[in-house]
Amino acid sequence: MSLIVNHVNYIYGEKTAMEVRALSDVSFKIEDGEFIGVIGHTGCGKSTLMQLLNGILKPSSGEIYYNGQDISDEDFDKKLLRSKVGLVFQYPEHQLFEVDVFTDVCFGPKNMGLDDNEIQLRAYDALKAVGLRDECFYVSPFDLSGGEKRRVAIAGVLAMKPDILILDEPTAGLDPKGREEILGLIKKLHDESNISIVLVSHSMEDVAEYADRIIVIDDGRIVFDDTPQNVFENYEMLNEMGLSVPAAKRVLYKLLEKGIPVRAKAITVADAVDEIYRVYQNSGLGGAR
Numbered sequence: 001m002s003l004i005v006n007h008v009n010y011i012y013g014e015k016t017a018m019e020v021r022a023l024s025d026v027s028f029k030i031e032d033g034e035f036i037g038v039i040g041h042t043g044c045g046k047s048t049l050m051q052l053l054n055g056i057l058k059p060s061s062g063e064i065y066y067n068g069q070d071i072s073d074e075d076f077d078k079k080l081l082r083s084k085v086g087l088v089f090q091y092p093e094h095q096l097f098e099v100d101v102f103t104d105v106c107f108g109p110k111n112m113g114l115d116d117n118e119i120q121l122r123a124y125d126a127l128k129a130v131g132l133r134d135e136c137f138y139v140s141p142f143d144l145s146g147g148e149k150r151r152v153a154i155a156g157v158l159a160m161k162p163d164i165l166i167l168d169e170p171t172a173g174l175d176p177k178g179r180e181e182i183l184g185l186i187k188k189l190h191d192e193s194n195i196s197i198v199l200v201s202h203s204m205e206d207v208a209e210y211a212d213r214i215i216v217i218d219d220g221r222i223v224f225d226d227t228p229q230n231v232f233e234n235y236e237m238l239n240e241m242g243l244s245v246p247a248a249k250r251v252l253y254k255l256l257e258k259g260i261p262v263r264a265k266a267i268t269v270a271d272a273v274d275e276i277y278r279v280y281q282n283s284g285l286g287g288a289r
Contacts (some may be wrong), residue, residue: 003030003053003085003164008062010048010220022048024220026062030164033194035187037207040217046200047090049217050166053198055088086157090150090169090200096141101132101152104141108160126159127152130185147178152184158189164196165189171206183210189251208232208246208267210284216243218268232267248272 010023010265022045030036034211037049040046051057052064054186055071055078063070068253071081089095098104105123114122130151136144159164167186171179185212192195201207207214207228214231216224218241224231232238232245245267246248252264252272268270 002032002065004055004063004065005029006063006065008049008052008059008064010045010052010057011060013058013091022220023052026217026220026222027090028222028225030108030198032163033190033196035190035197035210035212036217037211037214037227038198038200038217039202039204039207039214039243044217044221046166046217048237050087050168050198050200053164053166054085055081055243056087066133079111083108084162085164085166086160087166088150088153088157088168088170090172092146092153092271093142095153095156096149099140100138101127101141102137103153104152105159108156110238111161122159122161128153129189131160131181145178148180149173150174153188154185162195162224164198166198166200168200169202170199171203187212192280204232204244204246205248205268208248216241224280228267229265252276 005026005028008026009021009022012018012020014021014040026049039044048057052059057237058072063072065071066081066085068077096104098107102123106119109119109122124133130146132151132155135195136148141149144196154165154167154170170186171182174182183206186199187195189195199207199211211228214224214226216238217229223237223241226235230287232249234247235249238245239279244255248269249264249267252262252266255262255276256264260279264277266275
């Protein structure tokens with residue numbers, strides 16, 4: 001099921017003294033099974049855009065189409081939209097509120113009007129899919145660690161079986177181990193279920209490693225919408241926007257500055273290591289002892 005954003009604008013406090021334009025003439029399409037990274041500096045409009053996709057906010061102008069229908073139409077079923085285009089907030093506390101984890105994850109399917117057996121089955125399957133320990137099912141979600149809370153928040157959305165899963169900074173505040181676990185979980189969900197993923201992140205490394213396509217937003221406008229390799233070729237423009245390129249690519253640029261003939265195309269650590277090893281081997285030093 002595709003989601004199409006067509007010339008969307010969003011203005012906070014429109015026609016008031018506090019008017020602020022958050023998004024300007026934004027257009028793109030999300031296809032089935034895509035893994036899209038969305039990057040941009042703080043305040044560029046990323047979170048506003050995600051809330052528009054989920055129907056929490058309504059465009060000031062322009063249209064958003066889900067399965068061919070404008071989600072702003074009076075007769076459009078917003079409950080259906082939010083079950084099919086699931087949004088996981090940056091802070092899981094914003095969407096966890098029930099007395100225990102299992103009840104919390106049941107909320108979405110229950111709100112869809114499903115019968116009790118289906119609700120409980122979906123909740124159980126979702127919690128197992130995110131790898132939450134069984135002993136956590138009947139404790140308060142607020143007694144869990146940061147990483148566990150995020151797993152519960154993701155499970156709550158997965159239980160509705162969405163076509164598109166939007167994650168707004170899902171690794172914010174986590175330690176490196178927790179960050180790696182959450183990103184691994186997201187990749188596994190994408191690979192095994194072919195669900196479309198939209199990952200909002202400040203980490204260039206994360207989107208370089210996992211995304212097939214990157215959308216760069218600056219001052220409310222889409223500046224780039226391309227493959228990670230093509231986006232990160234625009235080193236100087238990204239710097240001007242307050243962004244960067246992945247650390248692996250920065251290392252290759254430094255080596256080039258020192259006259260080492262690497263090809264600075266790599267954007268992941270693994271690919272950068274392969275490139276450095278290639279140059280090392282070609283230098284004639286690879287076989288030296």
